[in-house]
Amino acid sequence: MGIREQVEKVRESLKDYPHVEVIAATKYMNIEQTRELVEAGICNLGENRADMFLEKYEALKDYPNIKWHFFGVLQTRKIRDVANKIHCLHSLDRIALAIELDKRLSNPLDCFVQVNISEEPNKSGVPVNKVKTFIRQLEKYPKIRVTGLMCIAKLTFDEDILRKSFSKMQKLKEEIESMNLPHAPCHELSMGMSNDYKIAVKYGATKVRLGRVFLI
16 A cells, blocks of 8 residues: 555544644655655654754755654754754753754744653653643743643553553643643644554644554
């Protein structure tokens, strides 16, 4: 089955969630496959590595409707190259990154604060009990706009574990939303990947990051 057919299958699976935006994680795709996705109507693209992002960004400049998202760990030395080319950052998890972004950005950038919802020591993200404090600290950086929270759930087929993680994210998002912070409206949730997005949308995901599902 081709990429276009897979895009239609994903759209069909989300027909009851019209507010959910699909972001194609192009980590496992070459430039031609990524081009196929865009031509099939997926215009939100995301990358995990700065070098791969920059390569695809240059190769696909002839598609002005593309909005680029960045998911991965953004090293300080790469911020200058990436910051003003992306539509949204999904992996804000440290003050040092916020400082450097605020210095380099020409305009305010929508950012998701990455939460280590599974509390795995090898995972990136702000610990759950420190998220509110971290978000308050971001008020000092006027070019950072906290549009929501992001998580990478535990890689498991245990749906109970996934539901608990996504439910915890939904609750945390609502708590921050209720704080009414001008710099952090926090109305969105970036969660759910190819293996678990159908569960994530039931717990308020507004953006799902899908990659492998397009290559089946």
